[in-house]
Amino acid sequence: MFELRHIDKVYNPGTVHxxxxxxxxxxxxxxxxxxxxxxxxxxxxxxxxxxxCGSIPVDGGTILMDGRDITQMREFRRYARIxxxxxxxxxxxxxxxxxxxxxxMADNKGKRYGLTAGTNRRRMEDxxxxxxxxxxxxxxxxxxQVAALSGGQRQTLAxxxxxxxxxxxxxxxxxxxxxxxxxxEIVMLLTDRIVREKKLTTLMVTHNLRHAVAYGDRIIMxxxxxxxxxxxxxxxKQLQVEDLxxxxxxxxxxxxx
Amino acid sequence: MLLSIxxxxxxxxxxxxxxxxxxxxxxxxxxxxxxSFPLGAAVSAVLTLAGMPPVLTLLCAILSGALAGLITGLxxxxxxxxxxxxxxxxMTGLYSxxxxxxxxxxxxxxxGDTLFKNAFTKSLPDFLRxxxxxxxxxxxxxxxxxxxxxxxxxxxxxxLRAVGDNPAVVTTLAQxxxxxxxxxxxxxxxxxxxxxxxxxxxxxxxxISMGTGAMVxxxxxxxxxxxxxxxxxxxxxxxxxxxxxxxxxxxxALALQIxxxxxxxxxxxxxxxxxxxxxxxxxxKKVHIRV
Numbered sequence: 001m002f003e004l005r006h007i008d009k010v011y012n013p014g015t016v017h018x019x020x021x022x023x024x025x026x027x028x029x030x031x032x033x034x035x036x037x038x039x040x041x042x043x044x045x046x047x048x049x050x051x052x053c054g055s056i057p058v059d060g061g062t063i064l065m066d067g068r069d070i071t072q073m074r075e076f077r078r079y080a081r082i083x084x085x086x087x088x089x090x091x092x093x094x095x096x097x098x099x100x101x102x103x104x105m106a107d108n109k110g111k112r113y114g115l116t117a118g119t120n121r122r123r124m125e126d127x128x129x130x131x132x133x134x135x136x137x138x139x140x141x142x143x144x145q146v147a148a149l150s151g152g153q154r155q156t157l158a159x160x161x162x163x164x165x166x167x168x169x170x171x172x173x174x175x176x177x178x179x180x181x182x183x184x185e186i187v188m189l190l191t192d193r194i195v196r197e198k199k200l201t202t203l204m205v206t207h208n209l210r211h212a213v214a215y216g217d218r219i220i221m222x223x224x225x226x227x228x229x230x231x232x233x234x235x236x237k238q239l240q241v242e243d244l245x246x247x248x249x250x251x252x253x254x255x256x257x
Numbered sequence: 258m259l260l261s262i263x264x265x266x267x268x269x270x271x272x273x274x275x276x277x278x279x280x281x282x283x284x285x286x287x288x289x290x291x292x293s294f295p296l297g298a299a300v301s302a303v304l305t306l307a308g309m310p311p312v313l314t315l316l317c318a319i320l321s322g323a324l325a326g327l328i329t330g331l332x333x334x335x336x337x338x339x340x341x342x343x344x345x346x347x348m349t350g351l352y353s354x355x356x357x358x359x360x361x362x363x364x365x366x367x368x369g370d371t372l373f374k375n376a377f378t379k380s381l382p383d384f385l386r387x388x389x390x391x392x393x394x395x396x397x398x399x400x401x402x403x404x405x406x407x408x409x410x411x412x413x414x415x416x417l418r419a420v421g422d423n424p425a426v427v428t429t430l431a432q433x434x435x436x437x438x439x440x441x442x443x444x445x446x447x448x449x450x451x452x453x454x455x456x457x458x459x460x461x462x463x464x465i466s467m468g469t470g471a472m473v474x475x476x477x478x479x480x481x482x483x484x485x486x487x488x489x490x491x492x493x494x495x496x497x498x499x500x501x502x503x504x505x506x507x508x509x510a511l512a513l514q515i516x517x518x519x520x521x522x523x524x525x526x527x528x529x530x531x532x533x534x535x536x537x538x539x540x541x542k543k544v545h546i547r548v
Contacts, residue, residue, distance in 0.1 A: 074433075075428055076427075076428045076431055076432060076433050076434070077431065079428060079429045079430065079431040080431040082429075083429070084429050086425070090423070091423065091425050091426075092425075092426065092429070093423070093426065094418070094419045094422040094423050094426055095422060095423070096418065096422045096546060097415070097418060097419065097422065101415060101418075104415070105412070105415045105416070105419060105426075105430065106430065108412055108430075109430045109431060110431065112412070113412040113413050113415070113416045113432060114411070114412055114413055115408075115411045115412070115413055116411060116412055117410065117411060117412075118410050118411050118412050118414060118415040119410075161426075162429065
């Protein structure tokens with residue numbers, strides 16, 4: 001379970017550009033829930049993910065992971081239990097390294113990165129078996145540099161790498177936004193399957209309202225650092241894309257857009 | 258002259274291996290090099306004079322270089338100083354350290370045994386003796402290259418390559434990217450100090466300013482090597498760096514051969530580096546490290 005308690009976050013404090021994003025912001029993400037987060041640009045979606053992962057510090061409040069205070073915990077330590085996929089497919093993989101090297105590196109997460117061989121030949125068949133069902137042809141390209149792959153192939157690889165080892169939380173930061181519609185569908189289906197199989201507590205930021213409605217068991221809409229809509233369970237199942245779009249528009253009109 | 262080009266080229270090739278890590282892998286313009294090169298030389302020279310077997314002095318030089326890299330790494334990672342400035346700070350400070358280790362600006366090794374002049378090399382048959390220095394340098398350079406190749410194929414080596422390529426991946430793997438960077442700087446400067454130590458043994462003296470321009474020479478070698486040979490997919494980047502270094506030394510020798518005075522050495526070094534740097538911008542794609 002993730003819990004944000006009374007979070008304050010101010011950008012550029014003490015300057016003319018000072019903007020307060022969160023004031024006394026609280027949110028609770030239940031274990032094994034799959035939460036979609038929607039909202040306009042600047043509403044605080046990505047900041048929310050960055051605060052959870054420790055990529056940016058907070059100015060006040062506490063962050064709890066399964067009841068443990070992680071507010072002061074450094075970013076890399078938090079990832080021991082968190083997997084994260086970014087919007088940019090290049091962010092989750094190493095372009096100068098091969099698919100095999102990338103997978104081997106991700107496969108070792110949680111263990112020591114010592115002086116033993118970086119790749120394990122015996123795992124190669126497992127990697128092929130993992131890649132083959134995706135239908136992207138990656139299983140025959142283990143020795144290819146990741147930089148040579150398409151955005152969709154790279155993002156799929158990033159998703160697999162982020163979720164290869166045992167973990168509890170998955171953070172998805174608009175991870176289908178840079179993909180073409182067909183690849184976005186493939187990645188979304190794969191995401192859903194992994195989340196179910198591994199019973200991950202998932203937080204997915206997306207601009208795709210259809211994805212937000214179709215996947216997950218809870219939906220949150222954010223606006224200017226506040227949660228303006230929060231539906232779970234049956235209420236969420238009733239929700240249509242049109243309802244979200246309506247709310248989206250009414251918020252935008254309020255702001256004079 | 259060919260012999261001297263090969264000897265010098267391979268010694269600077271060891272230095273180029275270090276710069277391959279900082280420049281090509283970590284993308285860190287590490288000026289520590291200009292001081293860790295003479296640091297290795299000073300350590301090796303002083304310990305040799307004190308009676309330590311020359312081979313052991315190389316090991317001490319390696320350790321001293323790693324320490325220099327550690328300092329630059331700590332300044333950069335822990336004190337959040339920009340990469341270039343961290344190197345400059347260590348480089349400046351090390352000058353005094355080098356001077357104090359050596360005791361004076363110039364330490365000759367003319368009397369007594371060195372790595373290249375000892376009972377073993379004297380026992381070699383006549384036809385081998387002119388090449389003994391080259392062979393020993395070749396052996397050391399190959400050992401350094403193979404060790405680096407091996408390291409880059411380990412899990413720790415994978416992390417090092419990943420941190421330069423995409424630090425976010427290292428962080429999401431729950432590893433401290435700062436520590437990986439520091440490790441990379443330590444290995445790089447250890448190699449550079451080794452090159453300095455071998456240099457001192459070969460030229461039979463330590464001189465405080467012998468590191469000036471070392472980074473430029475190493476970088477030029479790495480860029481020549483990796484840009485010229487990136488089509489040859491069977492060559493590893495480490496091999497390319499060694500060959501690049503020999504080619505670079507050959508270019509400098511050529512420039513001096515056509516009548517330039519030796520006092521223009523550093524100017525030749527700088528201009529040659531500029532030419533290489535500018536021409537390398539014409540290679541279409543980014544050159545990746547290949548291991």
